[in-house]
Amino acid sequence: MGQAAVAIPEKLYFKIGEVCEIVGVQAHVLRYWETEFPQLSPQKNRSGQRSYRRKDVEISLRIKELLYDDLYTIAGARKKLQAEMRSEAPKLKIVRPEPEEAELENLEIESPGLFDDDVSLDEISRTVRAGRQLDTEQIEALQKLADHLLELREMLRRGRQSGNGWDRPQDQG
Secondary structure, eight states: OOSOOOOOOSOSOBOHHHHHHHHTSOHHHHHHHHHHOTTOOOEEOTTSOEEBOHHHHHHHHHHHIIIIISOOOHHHHHHHHHHHHHHHGGGOOOOOOOOOHHHHHHOOOOOOSOOSSSOOHHHHHHHHHTTOOOOHHHHHHHHHHHHHHHHHHHHHHHHHHTTOSTTSOOOOO
């Protein structure tokens, strides 16, 4: 990590031009990186412009460092970034008071059936309530859920913009 620290302004969202200035690359380079690095996925706002979050800017800086400073190939940088993000994920620790065993037994959470694997929301909830670290599989399941929710939100926004009536109560006739 030979790159000097870059000051990222305290903002929620950045336009592509702002990210280009911070990272020091042109817009077409950022757009190309989006196709090559699944971790870099800025949202699009209502007008279709990319809205980069702070995490996207940090990932962009790391990609530039891997490609330009460390001289990784695109494939090598992709693998390195995936490995780094996987190794960071289990470090998440939610500290909560230890619940009584009776509370855990009475805990009922309905799983929406979004996952094909064996990770259940009940298991994740018990882990979080007990203050233990989530394992990689649980973190991935939560990320999938978050992705689904963001996708649903975007679909609802598009539906509202197109005037299809999703934002109005339906007649119950």
